[in-house]
Amino acid sequence: MQRRHWFGSLALVLLGGVFVLAQPPYKALIIDGQNAHDWKGTTPVLKQLLEETGLFQVDVATSLPKGSDMSGFKPNFSAYHVVVSNYQGDPWPEETKKAFVEYVRNGGGVVIYHFACAAFPDWPEYNEIIGLGGWGGRNEKSGPYVRWRDGKVVLDYSPGRGGGHGPMQAFQVVIREPNHPITQGLPEKFMHVEDELYGWLRGPAKNLTVLATAFAPKEKGGSDEHEPILFTVQYGKGRVFQIALGHTAKELKSVAFIVPFQRGAEWAASGKVTQPLPPDFPTETEARVRP
Numbered sequence: 515m516q517r518r519h520w521f522g523s524l525a526l527v528l529l530g531g532v533f534v535l536a537q538p539p540y541k542a543l544i545i546d547g548q549n550a551h552d553w554k555g556t557t558p559v560l561k562q563l564l565e566e567t568g569l570f571q572v573d574v575a576t577s578l579p580k581g582s583d584m585s586g587f588k589p590n591f592s593a594y595h596v597v598v599s600n601y602q603g604d605p606w607p608e609e610t611k612k613a614f615v616e617y618v619r620n621g622g623g624v625v626i627y628h629f630a631c632a633a634f635p636d637w638p639e640y641n642e643i644i645g646l647g648g649w650g651g652r653n654e655k656s657g658p659y660v661r662w663r664d665g666k667v668v669l670d671y672s673p674g675r676g677g678g679h680g681p682m683q684a685f686q687v688v689i690r691e692p693n694h695p696i697t698q699g700l701p702e703k704f705m706h707v708e709d710e711l712y713g714w715l716r717g718p719a720k721n722l723t724v725l726a727t728a729f730a731p732k733e734k735g736g737s738d739e740h741e742p743i744l745f746t747v748q749y750g751k752g753r754v755f756q757i758a759l760g761h762t763a764k765e766l767k768s769v770a771f772i773v774p775f776q777r778g779a780e781w782a783a784s785g786k787v788t789q790p791l792p793p794d795f796p797t798e799t800e801a802r803v804r805p
Contacts, residue, residue, distance in 0.1 A: 515521075516609070518545070518738070518780055519624060521605065521790055523577070524623065524649075530616070532533060533772040535714060535791070537571060537728050538568060538569050538570050538571045539784075540567060540569055540570050540571070540595040540596065540780070540783040540784065541570070541571050541572075541573070541575050541593065541594045541595050541596075542570040542571070542572045542573070542592040542594060542595065542596045542597075542779065542783070543566050543572075543575055543576075543589060543591070543596075543597045543598070544557055544560055544561060544572060544573070544574045544575070544597075544598045544600055544637070545575050545577075545589065545597060545598070545599050545600060545601045546574065546575075546576050546577070546600040546601055546759075547575075547577030547578065547579070547587075547603070548577055548579065548580045548601060548603025548604060549600060549601060549602045549603060549629060549630075550602055550626065550629060550632070550639070550760070551602070551629045551761065552763070553600050554764055555600075555762060555763040556600060556601050556606060556627075556628075556670075556760065556763050556766060557771075559763045559766045559776075560600060560627065560766070561574065563766070563772055563775060563776055564598070564776070566791060567776050568782055569610075569685055569779075569783075569788075569789075570596075570779065570783075571639045571690040571715045573594075573753070573776065574699045575587075575589040576586045577601070577604075577704070580603050580604055580606070582604075582635045584604055584605070584606060584607055584655070585720065587607060587610060588607065588609060588610050588613070588638075589608060589610070589772040591614055591617035592613075592617055592620060592622070592651050593615055593624070595622075595623055595683040595778055595783035595784065596623035596624065596625060596744050596782045597614075597622065597623070597784040598624075598625040598626050598779065599624065599625070599626050599627060599630040599633070599722065600628075600630060601630055601633055601665065602629050602630055602632045603633070605636075605637070606634075611637065611639070611640075615639045615640075615643070617752070617756065618643055618749050618750060618752035619749060619750030619751065619752060620750065620751055620752070621687050621750075621751035621752055622752050623752065623753050623754075623755075623779075623781075623782030623784075624643060624644075624752065624754040624782060624785045625754075625756075625757070625775070625778055625779050626644050626754065626755070626756040626757070627757060627775070627784050628690045628710075628713055628757070628758060628759065628761060629648045630634075630679075630801075631644055631646065631648055631649075631715065631756060631758065632647060632648055632649040632650050632655070632677060632711075633647075633696075634650075635647065635650030635651055635652050635656070635708075636650075638752045640682070641657070641717050641718055642717075642718045642747075642749060642755060643726055643747065643749045643752070643754055644717065644727065644747065644754065645717055645718065645719055645720070645721075645722040645745060645747040645754065645756060646660060646711065646716060646717040646719060646742065646745070647676065647677070647715060647716070648676045648677020648715045648716070649674075649676065649677040649693065649716065650676075650677075652675070652676025652677060652716060652717070653673070653674065653676055653716075654671065654672070654673040654674065654716070656676050656717055657673075657674065657717040657718045657719055657783070658670055658671045658719055658723065659671075659714060659715070659716045659739075660715070660716075660718055660719050660724065660742050660745075660773040661673035661739050661740065662690060662724060662727045662739075662740040663739075663740070667724055669719060670774075673773060674714065675714055675715055676714060676715065676717070677712070677713075677715060677716075678713055678714045678735075678737075679710045679711050679713055680711065680713075680730065680736050681734065682708045682709060682710065682761070682794065683708055683709070683711060683734050684705060684706065684707055684709075684778020684801060685705075685706055685709070685711050685728045685729070685730075686703055686704070686705055686728065686798070687703070687704050687726050687727075687728055687743065687744070687770055688702065688703050688726060688727050688728065688729075688740070689702050689703070689722060689725065689726050690724050690725060690726055691726075692696070692725055694725055694746070694754065695721065695776075695777070695781050695786055695787040696725060696744070696746070696774065696777045696778050696781050696787060697726065697744070697777075697791075698734055698787070699791050700791065700795070701774070701795070701797070701798065702752060702773075702798075703798045704770055704797060704798060705770065705797065705799060705800055705801040706728075706758050706759060706767070706768055706771065706772070706797065706800065706801055707765055707767075707768040707798045707801045707803060709728050709759055709760065709761050709768070709771075710731075710733040710761045711728055711734075711736060711741065711743075712741060712743065712758040713730045713736050713741045714733075714741075715740065715741070715742065715758070719750040720747070721747055721749065722736050722745055722746070722747050723745060723746045723747075724742045724744075724745045724767070725744040725745050725746060725774075726742075726743055726744035726745075726774075726785050727740040727742055727743060728740070728741055728743050729741075732787055733778040741758075743756075743758040743759060744756070744757055744759075744774055744778070746778075746796065747749070753764070753782045753785060754782065755778035755779070755781060755782045757771070757774055757775055757778060759771045759774075759775075767804050767805070768796075768801060768802070768803055769794055769795055769796055769801075769804060770796050770801060770802070771788075772804065773791070773792065773795060776789060777789055
């Protein structure tokens with residue numbers, strides 16, 4: 515049996531009584547540089563969370579500030595197993611957009627983190643890749659709402675805005691697809707800390723699987739619907755995972771965010787999940803936070 519001790523992105527693996535250095539099996543790229551949310555605070559935490567699994571070597575591609583010449587922003591997506599988007603800002607160059615679509619279509623993994631769902635409202639392929647988005651002028655022309663009603667997914671084509679949320683609030687996450695690799699073994703219900711509870715997301719919703727929802731009560735500024743907050747999209751051969759949780763670095767300390775994010779990234783990169791359920795996982799009534 516191999517023994518591994520992790521030091522950053524490298525591991526010491528005991529083989530035949532000798533420790534040797536080994537690289538993590540997957541390469542991840544986090545994209546940031548523009549976002550109406552605090553990407554400077556969240557990207558380092560996302561990077562740390564990926565690296566601490568021992569599964570990822572992580573690079574970061576940071577764009578120039580909003581309003582800059584974006585023509586030189588050309589990450590080499592094909593060099594990575596998974597791309598984590600913490601980006602919401604100016605359009606990418608056409609060459610970069612084409613490379614991203616080809617990367618996903620040909621089997622690349624993608625994780626859409628929180629407000630990255632608001633990026634690129636006018637880029638049709640991006641919206642198919644992410645499944646559901648919000649803000650940026652999205653409305654009924656962008657696609658349906660995805661609702662969980664009476665034990666099943668319902669596509670709601672009612673007119674209205676795309677994207678919104680009430681004040682920060684604690685809420686319960688409910689697993690709707692327990693047999694998916696990301697959610698397999700997780701308890702049916704668990705608590706998350708006070709966070710933005712996204713609602714009214716809408717989009718093409720093609721090849722979309724709802725993994726978990728949270729109820730957004732009207733009295734707390736919500737839709738009075740069970741809103742999808744963890745879901746996957748199949749785009750060509752690519753695997754896409756979207757997690758709506760995690761407004762700031764503070765909320766990224768919630769185990770209800772950490773575990774789905776880490777498992778979702780592994781699934782997007784490989785199609786499988788090897789990570790066990792940690793002992794500090796939240797309960798149905800109590801959120802858990804790491805230092």
